[in-house]
Amino acid sequence: MRNKAQLRVWIIVDKLFGEQLAELPQDDAVWIIASDVNTPFVNLLWQKDLPTYHPNLTVFKAIETDTPEEALLAILFTVDEHHGYASFEIPYRELQVVGCLPSPEIHLFLDDLELKLTKQTAIGFVACRTHES
Numbered sequence: 001m002r003n004k005a006q007l008r009v010w011i012i013v014d015k016l017f018g019e020q021l022a023e024l025p026q027d028d029a030v031w032i033i034a035s036d037v038n039t040p041f042v043n044l045l046w047q048k049d050l051p052t053y054h055p056n057l058t059v060f061k062a063i064e065t066d067t068p069e070e071a072l073l074a075i076l077f078t079v080d081e082h083h084g085y086a087s088f089e090i091p092y093r094e095l096q097v098v099g100c101l102p103s104p105e106i107h108l109f110l111d112d113l114e115l116k117l118t119k120q121t122a123i124g125f126v127a128c129r130t131h132e133s
Contacts, residue, residue, distance in 0.1 A: 009083050009092045011075065012038070013068040014099030014123070021045060021057070029056045029092070031079050033071055033099070068100035073109055080113050091129070098124040 008028045012021075015035035021042065024030055032038050042059050060078075062071035084091040095115055100106075102117050102125045110117060115127040 007092060008094045008096060009079060010096045010098065011072060011079055012098045013062075013071045017098060026056065028096075029058070029083055031058045031060055031075060033068075034059045034061045069103055069106065072097060072100055073105065076109050076113070084113070093129050095127045096124065097127070101125065 008025070010024060010028055010030040010032075012030065012032040015033055016037050017032060018037040018041045021030065021032065021038075022045065032042060039059060042057060045057055060075050062074060066074065079095075081087065095110075102110075102120060107117065110127050114130045116130045117125055118128045119126040
């Protein structure tokens with residue numbers, strides 16, 4: 001078990017997010033859905049010799065016919081396993097989701113992960129830990 005996770009984790013289920021990835025903090029963990037727009041840009045960010053190198057970036061695949069919500073729900077527990085209590089003594093504190101809005105089912109999944117919706121935006125939402133470890 002590692003000591004401390006990145007404090008913020010992003011899950012991007014917007015298949016057209018692409019170049020906006022460069023604007024996200026390099027210290028944050030980012031999980032982004034594979035797509036014809038996202039994947040080529042991720043490959044650029046993985047080049048270590050560029051100033052935009054992003055070491056904490058993971059691409060995940062979803063079923064082609066999945067909605068953004070279905071893609072989020074399918075990857076949410078995996079992300080939590082990699083950045084939560086199962087892997088770190090001090091897990092991530094904040095989850096930023098881009099590409100879908102919170103539904104009742106998403107709220108249930110967040111509750112299971114001890115996360116609470118704290119902010120909704122036009123393109124997603126933010127959820128934070130409900131208690132400190």
